[in-house]
Amino acid sequence: MAVYFDHRVEAPDSSGEAILISWHSSVCVLAVGSVNASTGGCVDVYLQQGEHVELCHVERGFSPSLLQWHPTKPLLAVGWETGETMLLSHPSGEHTPLPNNTHTACITVLEWSSNGNRLVTGDQAGVMVVWKVDARGKLQGSPLIKHDYSKPLTCCIFRPPPPTEDVAMLARAAVSGDESALDMFNWKKSNKGAVFALGTQEGLAFYISTADGSVYSVDEQARSVPLLSVESAVQKMWYSKRRAVLAVVTDSLLLSQFSLGPEGIAQEISKVKLSGRGGQHADIVWTEHGLLINASGEQHIRLWDVELDDHYALTLDESLGFEKGELLNCVSFCTSKQVLAAGTSRGRVALWHMVTVSDQKGDAKIHWKLQTPAEVEGNISQLQWGSSSHLLAVCSSSCVVILSEHVMCSHYSQQMAAVQLTPTQLSLANFNTNTHITFHTDTHIRAVQVTKDMVAVWNGKYITVYEPSGQTLHSTGSFQCESPALAVHEENIYTVEPNRVQIRTPQGTVKQLLVFSEAEGNPTLLSVCGSYLAVGTDTCHIRVFDLTRREAKAMGVTKNLSELIPDLGALRSVKCNASGSQLSILITQVNGRPDNKVYFYDIELDTLSYFDFFTGRPESSLAQSEDSQRSQCEGELAARCPVSQFWDENEPRLFVCETVSLNSDLHSSSLSQTEKGDVLVVTFFVTQEHGLLLQDSQPKPASLLSLLALDTPYYYYICKLLFRRGGLVLPDLGEDGEQVVSTPTTTPQVPSSPQMVVRRALRDFVGLESCEKQTRDAMLNFSFYLTIGDMDEAFKAIKLIKRQGS
Template identity: 75%
Template sequence: MAVYFDHRIDAPDSNGETTLITWHSAQPLLAVGSFNPASGGCVDIYLQQGERVELCHVERVCAPALLRWHPTKSVLAVGWETGETLLLTHPHGENTLLPNNTHTACITLLQWSCSGARLVTGDQAGVLVVWKLDARGRLNGTHIMKQTYNKPLTNCIFRPTPPTEDVAMLAKAAVSGDEDALDKFNWKKSGKRGGVWSPGSQEGLVIYISTSDGCVYSVDEHGRSVHLLTVEGRVQKLCYLERRAVLAVVTDSLLLSQFSLDPEGGAQELSKVKLSGRGGQSLDLVWTENRLLITASGDQTIRLWDLERDDNYVLSLDENLGFEKGELLNCVSFCAAKAVLAAGTSRGRVAMWQMVTLTNQKGDTKTHWRLQTPTELEGNITQLQWGSSLQLLAVCNSSTVLILSEHVMSSHYSQQGAAVQLSPTQLSLTCFTSNTHFTLRTDTHIRAVQVTKDTVTVWDGRCVTVYEKSGQSLRSIASFQCDSAALVVHEENIYTVEPNRVQVRTQQGTVKQLLVFTEAEGNPVMLSVCGSYLAVGTDTAHVRVFDLSRREAKPLCNAKNMAELIPDLGALKSVKCNAHGSQLSILVTQVNGRPAHRVYFYDVEMDTLSHFDFFTGRPLSGLSQSDDSHSAQHEEAELAGRYPFSQFWDESEPRLFVCETVLVNSEYHITNHSHATDKVGVSVVTFFMTQEYGLLLHDSQPRPAALQGLLALDTPYYYYTCKLLFRRGGVFLPHPGELDTSSLTPAAVPSSCHMVVRRALRDFVGLEECEKQTRDAMLNFSFYLTIGDMDEAFRAIKLIKSRGGETSRLSLGQRIISTDQ
């Protein structure tokens, strides 16, 4: 489950009302324009947590009219109501004015070409100017083209050049000194992906512009302007559909027209349709990369038009998720990287829909949208925009601007204690040994949490705070500053990372030992503790295990490079060790960024690697532990076509391993891994892993639908977090059907619902309260039954001594009989 942390920008009160917001496409830089009638307008740049960049501040007596970031450089184009235009550079704040008197009316157009080699400016008087910039984003002389249309300019887009360029001829021209040819190569090199120039993806030198009277013109690199078409009303939006060579035009009265464009510069109308909804100034309209037109116009629905499939539909809010009756949707923004549509409401909420692709057996796809729990802010939300490579969301309401960053809810289980994040600053804590539950509220946003028998450690990304358990309350006993990519706790030691080393700290933050990695071994980025062992994974795909049982951490093995053993390895995704430190389990992503189908097991003592392939449903050897070929085929069919996305070793039993898997061809294809635990068709698969027998399938069962995800395996229970359905007062609450309050004291429950539930392992149903001797015997029984050693399984039964022992042995005998059958 993900939650969005909100950071209010650090804007001076004198700035007045915010009028403009825009993100840099790659860097976490937010430009904000504001206007105060008493002091004038200003533009500021803010960082991802709302920190204001002092040097990047410009003021004028008038209001800023438009803001546009260079696509790759940290250069901001600013247009003012007086026609003045300047380029503001982050972080030093240099600003370059475009030549005076170029524009004398309010700026209405600011548009960078795809690589930033050209900048188009236009104004209310109809003056259009094209500028050339160098590789650093600086003006290269005066403008290269100027046109006057005598009508206010409303829109501007660049058309990609058709893939008909002769690459060899272009290269020869570039070598001989042709600046335009050279520019095309340079522009591609400075683009988002870099790499080699290809003729189908180069800079477009044809510009389409529109005027307030509904006229659309094309302008080429030589300054020739040709009237293409005229529509009824003011043009609100232009979009070029490259695959079909179609220009789509939307007017402020919501008239959508599509025109085919021929090579000679003509346009022929293909269709014209009146879109439903309210147009005018309140209309907010966005195009997506897959050619969806999405609009919000201040009513209770979002409208979508699929131009490729000629389909349209609406999205609405759901009161069961925490929205209010009559809540209006004012503005929209779509994040292609996350496949998430965000909308701002009149009641201060941000609604988000996850874009989901459904695939049937014929391979046909259909798009669905799943409404998420709202993010509650305040005021009437008037603007929002996704941006930067971090996929941050800027939200403008009636009083301020907030930056939302996604954070997967933190959770942790250890030594019969569990912590689950309820809100950015609140944790739900459960102690199963004392049957108590309570909450912890912090002063900062929680980015990670670790629980031990006596402490709860919270990290906000910059500061670590340690709380000590005292009855039904917690008290802060230590706090220190720490910038680390990962953090884990074992007993009284805190483990953090910095380049090429793991730091072993006291609870007060003092570094008392360094676990050093060579430059080739890389920087530690993953830490995991099981029992008294620490597993470490690096950004160069090296893994290592340390023994923490002594005064100083001791390495059990040299760093092992998984890239040498795993084909097509892109990066490590998860590294865990068992309770004896003898086995490492590893999940990875492939070179193409997709999750691998396999879970890998590295035997620390034997220095060997094995795996289980969930795509085929077989281990490395391809053999099943079952002697029944029909049963083996059935088990393989149940496991096949899946991939693992989370993994855990038993807290104390070194042989027992569990992972969650999901169908590769599940009907829910969600690109963002933070939503992985929301997927349907999740199976929880448990294995025994030993040196002698290898990997043995023990059990496979579907995860209950109302549960969010697996938190831990601690025999005799699986521990799950509850699925969060809605939130009240800024705090998420669990699915009402999963509130397991039977084992908790009544006095401990009312503060808030606990978020962790237990489900017994298959062989422990009815034996949940057994003592350690019985539990160990039961595990041995399960293991020997799995490998088919019935004599040892019967011997394990004889060792079981518990309350109602005869009943327990009888149930085990029935289990053996059912297995034999």
């Protein structure tokens, strides 16, 4: 489950009300334009947590009208309502004004070419200017062209460049005797445009529109010719490279599509009046696949698939915390996450996840899953996703807030469980004492680790250590640390830095370094089970350390999984068992998709095996000898993907993982959000002699969010948080873990001591949950021997079991 941390920008006192926001496409910097009724306007630049870059502050006695970042350099083009235009450089704050009197009216167009070698500026009076910018981001003398269209300019888009030939492949073909390739290569060498043909091509042709509905085509030599005309002012344009089609939307929401021939002739192929409120209040975005999304202050968002000629609407849901009559003002779409964000009149950010699902005929259907909203102050007027897909800037009537997405963190160890409730709030459960408390921290929580005597919280910059004391916690130490990975064991805290793991005291003192070579890479994953530490690196190396001694000692050698696993892209999760003898690994493939296998590395034998959830079978059939068991395995577990994994806290043979169906919208959207359906919890015995043995598989209870740990005789699950109108409430869980319907609360806060973690007995321990260790061990042996089919040993084990209360 994800939570959005809100970072309010640290705006100067003189900044006034924000009216413009703009993220850089590759650098995590946000530009904000604002206006103060008494002093004029200003432009400021902020970092991803809202920190103000003091040198990048520009004030004028008038309002900024447009902001546009250079596509690659931290260089901001700023247009003002008087026509002044400048380039502002981050982080130096150096600003270069365009020559005086270039524009004398409000700037309405600022557009960079794809590589940033050209900048188009245009104004309310109809003056368009094309500038050349060098590799350092400096303007090159006078403009390439200045043209007066005598009508206000409304928008501009560059036409994408044509695909380039692979010059290296062309050269190899020419050398090998391919005459056509040789001719092509010689032509390209002699052609005047070779600088574009042989290098990285950049589209320098663009389309620019005016308020009377005219669209002009401007070629690479900056020659402008009329292209087409529509009934009213052009509000948005979009070019489909695949179809060579230019789509135009007017202020009155008339959508026209034009095919563009090689001679620059535009032919209208369709025209449709889009429903909805047009005018200045409409906010329109295009996705790369031609989906037009419009928010215009109504209670729904309208979507048009330009290529399929299909349209539909998205509405809010009061059961998720939205209010009746709430209006949707603005939209922004994140291509990499396939998430649509919309800002409302009541200060909420609605988030829809786009999921593509194939029906029985194989046709792809798009579904939109509405999420629980994030909330800010005021009426939201603008939204924009940042260069990092987890950042969303929100501009409202009250403030500018940067929302940073974070998966809620949790951890279990030694009968202690911690689950994040809000950006600054933890639910802590001690199952030894059967107590639950809610703990508020002073900072945002980005990671948490617990033991029976310690709670360590990391906020991205500092680690703070707390010690439980009855119903409260008190801080015992805090130290600066920017480690992206964190683990704890007894009195030690494990953090990482390039090429090594640091073993620290609770006060931050480094006691020992676990060094990795440059080839072994930088540690990125840490996990402790029992008294063993598993480490995974960014070069896909793994290693286990024994923590039972005064100093940590490496077990075996550092293993390079890239040599063993084809198409290995990155490590997703690395866990070791309670004896440190086995490592389990989840990976991401080179193509970025999660692998359907869970891998097991035996440290002593130096062997790698796996269970393939796509086929529902282990690597070798020897691991599941009985035909009936093999059929059960293949039937229940096929066409699935593992999303999380855990070893038993004390039993080194017992392993569990959560899996989702490959056909579910969960798999196609986000593997980290196991609150969405079709989750199967699969338990294995893992041994050297018998390999992988399926012990049990069962659906995750619908009322529970995700698996947190396995500690025989229990599975430990995180409860779902329910969002209802008026606040955040916990489900009322019955004895079987199913949700009990209760009256909605009107208190907009988390309950004082929510029970966020519940236990569910393993199949063979139902009725034996309170048994002592001897009985528990005997029951585990019975379950193991029953799984491998050794009935003699199973009966021997069952004789040792004494049922509680008998």
